Amino acid sequence: MTKARRIIIIGCGAGGGTTAQFARKTDRTASITVFEKGKYPQYSKCGLPYAIAGTIPEFLNLIEFSEDWFKKEHIDVHLETTVEEINIQQRTVLAKKGTARIEKEFDSLIFATGAKPWVPPIQNIQKNGQLLQGVHVLRTIDDGKKILAQIKKGKKATIIGAGLIGLEMADTLHKKGMKVTVVEALPAILANTLDDDMSEPVLQILEEKISVYTNHLAIRTEEHQGVITSLVIKDTPTGEEKKIETDLLIIATGTKPETSLAKTIGCTIGKTGGIQVNEKSETSVKNVYAVGDCTEYIDFVTNEPLGIGLGSVVVRQGIAAGINAAGSLYSLPSGVLLSRTSEFFDIEIAAVGPVKQGMKTLPLVTGKYKGSSRPDYFPGGEPIIIKVGVHEETGHILSAQAVGSNAAQRINTFACAILSKTPIEEFRKLETAYAPPIAPTLDAVTLACDVVALKLARKRR
Amino acid sequence: MTKARRIIIIGCGAGGGTTAQFARKTDRTASITVFEKGKYPQYSKCGLPYAIAGTIPEFLNLIEFSEDWFKKEHIDVHLETTVEEINIQQRTVLAKKGTARIEKEFDSLIFATGAKPWVPPIQNIQKNGQLLQGVHVLRTIDDGKKILAQIKKGKKATIIGAGLIGLEMADTLHKKGMKVTVVEALPAILANTLDDDMSEPVLQILEEKISVYTNHLAIRTEEHQGVITSLVIKDTPTGEEKKIETDLLIIATGTKPETSLAKTIGCTIGKTGGIQVNEKSETSVKNVYAVGDCTEYIDFVTNEPLGIGLGSVVVRQGIAAGINAAGSLYSLPSGVLLSRTSEFFDIEIAAVGPVKQGMKTLPLVTGKYKGSSRPDYFPGGEPIIIKVGVHEETGHILSAQAVGSNAAQRINTFACAILSKTPIEEFRKLETAYAPPIAPTLDAVTLACDVVALKLARKRR
Numbered sequence: 038m039t040k041a042r043r044i045i046i047i048g049c050g051a052g053g054g055t056t057a058q059f060a061r062k063t064d065r066t067a068s069i070t071v072f073e074k075g076k077y078p079q080y081s082k083c084g085l086p087y088a089i090a091g092t093i094p095e096f097l098n099l100i101e102f103s104e105d106w107f108k109k110e111h112i113d114v115h116l117e118t119t120v121e122e123i124n125i126q127q128r129t130v131l132a133k134k135g136t137a138r139i140e141k142e143f144d145s146l147i148f149a150t151g152a153k154p155w156v157p158p159i160q161n162i163q164k165n166g167q168l169l170q171g172v173h174v175l176r177t178i179d180d181g182k183k184i185l186a187q188i189k190k191g192k193k194a195t196i197i198g199a200g201l202i203g204l205e206m207a208d209t210l211h212k213k214g215m216k217v218t219v220v221e222a223l224p225a226i227l228a229n230t231l232d233d234d235m236s237e238p239v240l241q242i243l244e245e246k247i248s249v250y251t252n253h254l255a256i257r258t259e260e261h262q263g264v265i266t267s268l269v270i271k272d273t274p275t276g277e278e279k280k281i282e283t284d285l286l287i288i289a290t291g292t293k294p295e296t297s298l299a300k301t302i303g304c305t306i307g308k309t310g311g312i313q314v315n316e317k318s319e320t321s322v323k324n325v326y327a328v329g330d331c332t333e334y335i336d337f338v339t340n341e342p343l344g345i346g347l348g349s350v351v352v353r354q355g356i357a358a359g360i361n362a363a364g365s366l367y368s369l370p371s372g373v374l375l376s377r378t379s380e381f382f383d384i385e386i387a388a389v390g391p392v393k394q395g396m397k398t399l400p401l402v403t404g405k406y407k408g409s410s411r412p413d414y415f416p417g418g419e420p421i422i423i424k425v426g427v428h429e430e431t432g433h434i435l436s437a438q439a440v441g442s443n444a445a446q447r448i449n450t451f452a453c454a455i456l457s458k459t460p461i462e463e464f465r466k467l468e469t470a471y472a473p474p475i476a477p478t479l480d481a482v483t484l485a486c487d488v489v490a491l492k493l494a495r496k497r498r
Numbered sequence: 499m500t501k502a503r504r505i506i507i508i509g510c511g512a513g514g515g516t517t518a519q520f521a522r523k524t525d526r527t528a529s530i531t532v533f534e535k536g537k538y539p540q541y542s543k544c545g546l547p548y549a550i551a552g553t554i555p556e557f558l559n560l561i562e563f564s565e566d567w568f569k570k571e572h573i574d575v576h577l578e579t580t581v582e583e584i585n586i587q588q589r590t591v592l593a594k595k596g597t598a599r600i601e602k603e604f605d606s607l608i609f610a611t612g613a614k615p616w617v618p619p620i621q622n623i624q625k626n627g628q629l630l631q632g633v634h635v636l637r638t639i640d641d642g643k644k645i646l647a648q649i650k651k652g653k654k655a656t657i658i659g660a661g662l663i664g665l666e667m668a669d670t671l672h673k674k675g676m677k678v679t680v681v682e683a684l685p686a687i688l689a690n691t692l693d694d695d696m697s698e699p700v701l702q703i704l705e706e707k708i709s710v711y712t713n714h715l716a717i718r719t720e721e722h723q724g725v726i727t728s729l730v731i732k733d734t735p736t737g738e739e740k741k742i743e744t745d746l747l748i749i750a751t752g753t754k755p756e757t758s759l760a761k762t763i764g765c766t767i768g769k770t771g772g773i774q775v776n777e778k779s780e781t782s783v784k785n786v787y788a789v790g791d792c793t794e795y796i797d798f799v800t801n802e803p804l805g806i807g808l809g810s811v812v813v814r815q816g817i818a819a820g821i822n823a824a825g826s827l828y829s830l831p832s833g834v835l836l837s838r839t840s841e842f843f844d845i846e847i848a849a850v851g852p853v854k855q856g857m858k859t860l861p862l863v864t865g866k867y868k869g870s871s872r873p874d875y876f877p878g879g880e881p882i883i884i885k886v887g888v889h890e891e892t893g894h895i896l897s898a899q900a901v902g903s904n905a906a907q908r909i910n911t912f913a914c915a916i917l918s919k920t921p922i923e924e925f926r927k928l929e930t931a932y933a934p935p936i937a938p939t940l941d942a943v944t945l946a947c948d949v950v951a952l953k954l955a956r957k958r959r
Contacts, residue, residue: 051939081873081875081934083932083933083934084873084875084876084934087876087934087935092876092877092935093875093876093877093934094877098875099875100875101873101874101875201933347932348932348939349929349930349931349932349939349940350929352939352940353927353929369927370924370927370929373929374928374929375929376929376930376931376932377931377932377933378931378932378933378936378937379933379936380933380935380936385936387931387936388931389929389931412542412545412562413562414542414545414554414559414560414561414562415545415548415553415554416553416554416555443904443907445930445931445933445936445937446904446907446908446910446911446931446937447907447910448931449907449908449911449928449930449931449941449943450907450910450911450913450914452911452928452929452930452931453911453914453915453918453920453925453928454914454918456920456924456925456928456929457914457915457918457920457924459914459917459918463831463917463918464914464917466814466830466831467835467910467913467914467917468810468811468814468831468834468835468836468837468850468913468917469810469837469906469910469913470810470837470838470839470848470849470850470906470907470909470910470913471544471808471809471810471837471838471839472544472662472838472839472840472841472906473542473544473545473548473554474548474553474841475839475840475841475846475848475906476839476906476907478512478809478810478813479810479813480910482910
């Protein structure tokens with residue numbers, strides 16, 4: 038009888054949990070152990086703003102796979118357990134739960150250690166190594182519960198960072214009746230998601246409901262008896278300072294990959310700071326994998342290294358790591374498409390491929406089209422703006438961004454075109470489904486491509 | 499000075515109108531003439547059920563390009579004008595408006611003559627060559643107005659044909675408070691749109707609100723003083739007859755291409771009965787084009803001839819004919835994808851590629867997945883069922899069908915995969931956009947593909 042394969046996974050977020058599931062699907066007899074330092078098994082971090090909003094009734098609803106579920110699958114999950122040491126020669130992991138020590142051997146090891154919130158250098162934001170009272174990050178269920186406890190109708194909330202999570206939280210706090218201000222260091226909101234000309238109409242809608250300061254750095258907080266009272270921000274171009282009174286401050290300025298354990302066993306760390314992994318989710322160390330926010334993979338369009346931060350990619354890496362670690366074979370596409378979407382203040386946005394800023398080395402030609410979800414003669418059409426980016430020489434679609442009706446599903450069609458390297462001349466003739474209540478005869482998806490194709494034709498003349 | 503190009507278009511529906519527009523865009527100086535036998539310039543036939551329903555307030559709202567619009571574009575539209583004769587040697591068209599005769603020369607001629615409703619052989623449905631009072635087809639604005647005039651709350655309506663138009667009308671009449679019965683000769687509803695297992699859940703929802711008889715032939719009508727009173731139908735398997743009392747009967751059993759004029763000049767008619775056209779919308783006669791419901795083109799998946807009947811395809815043919823007839827170059831894809839969608843009784847359906855029945859010669863492997871538009875933990879997710887068909891040997895996606903949330907936009911992603919010949923192994927790893935309120939981490943689009951991929955792997959083992 039062959040010995041059962043031993044798989045150890047560090048971290049039980051979406052990446053670690055998915056890895057465990059797919060390892061189990063692939064090898065029914067493997068011994069699978071997951072060490073998770075937090076209190077909860079696999080839950081949706083992306084759902085936190087909606088649990089705070091109350092749209093999702095309870096934080097515990099976010100748990101996608103319970104302890105019982107893992108137990109039934111014979112996956113040994115240790116919660117509130119921290120891995121202290123890995124001995125790569127002896128292939129052992131040493132973990133601690135309270136005062137108890139657990140030592141386990143592995144054949145395959147998977148890092149799913151995630152990322153921790155990055156707090157920008159703001160004067161007086163910490164006291165004795167702790168964030169000031171009223172100041173929060175949002176990464177865990179416990180963070181979410183703390184924020185919820187501080188929400189008070191009519192009071193003032195400030196959010197630093199106008200990325201997806203920042204704006205999802207802005208919507209949540211606005212709906213809860215708080216006066217919301219968003220502060221963003223960059224000149225535009227959603228800078229990693231949309232080009233400036235695409236985020237501009239979103240900003241206009243936001244500004245009807247909340248205050249947004251772009252091009253402003255958060256420089257210091259003021260407090261009373263350890264509780265935040267205001268945030269001082271500085272206009273980057275003019276240097277002018279402004280004080281924003283605030284009862285609640287949320288920092289949504291991104292994360293840093295958690296790689297300290299991986300470093301101790303010599304996993305190569307890439308230039309984005311994440312653990313380098315390949316299409317099988319393997320690290321540079323044999324039989325050691327990594328998945329999720331602690332990793333760095335390749336951008337499909339630019340071929341440049343890319344820090345992973347999208348739940349959809351994390352889950353797909355987990356599938357790959359689980360299947361490969363359990364002895365079968367699964368390869369991811371040669372890069373990440375960066376398909377992404379969100380919804381706030383009743384606007385759906387979505388995009389695929391890098392923003393313009395991220396494609397400086399590529400000969401990019403773009404086209405934009407503003408249309409409607411329905412033919413003109415049919416009442417109730419919703420606006421949709423689509424922008425497409427194409428490689429001037431190959432004619433391949435490199436990116437697409439959408440604001441409005443069914444943005445996400447429209448962007449998925451572009452994702453297929455990017456993955457399949459469909460030339461714009463072919464894709465612009467795509468026969469999209471038409472019916473008056475649902476979509477016009479020619480969808481904005483292809484009409485935006487016609488705009489690019491015209492520009493390309495002119496350039497080539 | 500070269501002489502201006504002379505273009506004549508017969509028919510001003512979506513096909514003829516679009517041809518005229520794109521001819522004008524391509525050649526600003528051409529003489530463009532359109533002869534239309536009906537009263538109205540280009541309007542949306544697909545919108546008729548919604549104008550009857552009142553969702554579109556007026557029938558005239560359906561007009562997409564007015565006489566004035568054509569005038570401004572210097573396109574000479576003759577309404578209520580019938581082309582009587584074409585002399586292909588002398589390149590002249592003879593048309594009649596009332597008693598006036600118009601003779602015009604052309605360099606390029608385009609048939610956009612459309613199709614006429616096909617009325618099945620039902621005993622006693624006509625009197626003196628006219629449909630019985632209370633019996634209607636739905637093809638024109640005038641048909642729509644006549645139907646609207648006969649709608650009465652609480653009265654009984656019967657529809658023959660459970661295709662898209664039949665069910666759109668069933669929804670309309672149901673909403674207007676009529677008691678609706680649908681009679682379909684085939685064993686399933688929507689037989690040209692969905693496979694039986696996909697139309698089954700749609701039928702279940704319909705049957706909560708209306709009566710549906712599949713496998714039933716309409717055999718005769720009964721009348722009182724020239725007005726229909728009932729329809730007698732026959733159960734095909736058992737031969738049993740049943741009388742359905744009805745105040746209004748709508749025949750939605752499809753159309754026949756109008757090709758009589760094209761035949762007189764020797765255009766090849768294909769085996770579906772439509773005028774054969776190529777990727778430039780050219781007929782077999784030099785400088786003569788045809789577009790729309792009077793034509794036959796190629797099915798992209800089966801390479802078999804296919805009668806054109808989808809507005810989205812008609813418009814694309816019009817683009818091709820207009821640009822080519824005006825001396826530039828535009829080619830359609832090598833076949834029609836058959837992307838199609840509709841919505842009735844609050845169910846959105848969509849599909850691309852032939853139904854199973856239409857792919858008997860291909861080694862088809864299918865997979866189906868029932869999911870939700872949102873992650874399980876997020877309230878308000880709507881059901882979505884997706885079925886995918888794949889070529890067993892090449893792994894290419896051949897078809898996809900969807901019932902439920904955002905079916906049409908989901909199907910467009912498959913349309914791109916079919917057009918790009920994306921193998922299922924690649925497409926199933928497509929990174930779809932994820933956010934809890936919008937879509938789950940893995941969309942039903944790719945999960946349905948996983949089901950097929952598993953079946954394929956088993957078959958290949």
